Amino acid sequence: MKIISHGFLRLYLVIALTAMVGCEGEQSAFAGLGPVSSRITLLMWVMFIAAALITAFICLLIFISIAGPSRWRQKLSSEQGVVLGGIVFPVVTLSTLLIYGFMVLREGENLVHAENPVRISVVGERWWWRVIYLHDDGQTTESANEVHIPTGRTIELELSTADVIHSFWLPAYAGKVDMVPGRINKLHLIADKPGVVRGQCAEYCGGAHALMAFYAVAMLPADYDAWLAKERSGAKPASEKEGERLFFASGCGGCHSVRGSRANGEIGPDLTHVGGRLSLGAGILPNEPKSFAQWISRHQTLKPENLMPPFDFFSESELQALSAYLNALE
Template structure:
């Protein structure tokens, strides 16, 4: 291998290691009760496994290089029974019980005081979120989960098509989304902040581009967000945004997307009522700005191949810019 190729490979390896240090999507930077339990269990099992590995290596060295007396002791039937059967059975049983205790396996979590439920449905390749309050009122969002800090939240996980897997590493473990059934995941955020999650089950060509953000907020901020998010879109009086709004409605975009407060009521694609206020576009594939909206509308099959939205090349450049400005204004 040439020196140049070695340097390139080493550089790529360093970049990968540095990327792994980002806490935004790291299970080693827990920000939820369930994730903290998983982190503790991981380190306990890793350290215990490390000690066992060292012990096995030492015994292997003794068996190879040790004196006749030591080697004969290792081959003793009593030692083999104790070290090869009793020790693994006891240690593994203890770790199993400890894992059940730490993770609270089988323990029920009381429902949230305000009765809020969040149903998350995996689509190809984005996330449909439906928030339902204690009175049965509901509203939809997409690709961004908001939760209050310190309150256990039930997530009802389903899928509209193939197997998906919901994983927010900083808050909880992963749980599969299986056609025909609903799985329940409970998570409790312990600190405010924005983290990132990912589909952890290969679900098709754009699987790697099926991510989401989790926003953990104080109770007051969460209630304020719910009040705003459940309402209709705020009408923008800017002339270009108003033209973009008319383009959106006249071009048939409302056949797939909903914008509450307008006649757009499609249910095929994500709800866009407050899309401009989210942290990203296209399931965390793009930044949230007018340029990204324009790129997605005209070139989405290149950005996320095989997604269900066709590219729209019917707009002139000024029309595309007006439409993008309108979508960006939906805060």
């Protein structure tokens, strides 16, 4: 009898392959781009394979107990069989896996221990990320929705929240860590090589939770230092005068900061270098010149319930001027 037809086999293959496409992407727990995530990936495979073997073994026992030779069936149902199979076997296998799991995770923590880490504070906000670089001289530089890190160094992320519980999840580098009101949770990680990966809020935090993503950009240390120095500086004097005028006249500066200008709002993301970021709206739109106009005119459609008030009254030319001003903030 043919249990699996060719059609079914093909269907299984398609499903398996589709699921595996997710393993290579920019937001993948399988990518293992640093020592912490590599440990997690290793642990996942060991647990998965062990669970698969145990399941196969149990299936075999079930099969024997139903259709096996009567001598074997008697063995299985004897008191000895029950004690061995029902108590000793699960206690030994599960305890071994548990202890192994603790050891692997502990080792991952030790690998990233360092005296002098790069410190970055990330604050979860509904529904975006406030990112604050903590300099060695005690000063800070604020940015948003993007975390830049140097490769090869221990990064210490201080995770907190401005409102509800969020969860910081950057699968290429580390496991999830919750951002809990009133607490600062630390997450240590190392990026092995330069590259861009994506992260996502992993704890339901209300309306636009699913649209609360971010990017992490790992850079060679020299590139990182240059980037940070630029990020730290204020915005250049605006060349787009009309856009700048509209920005202030519309009250944008009441919620957004543009360091080096009058705009010093604290409610929304810092826009000092927004033109140089990868995305707008916490990973929702690619940062292209036309995205600014899209965000300003339609952000409540693109990211329903987000906490920026609607600004759907600008004319096309006003939108273009505002966009040009924001885009030039690199």
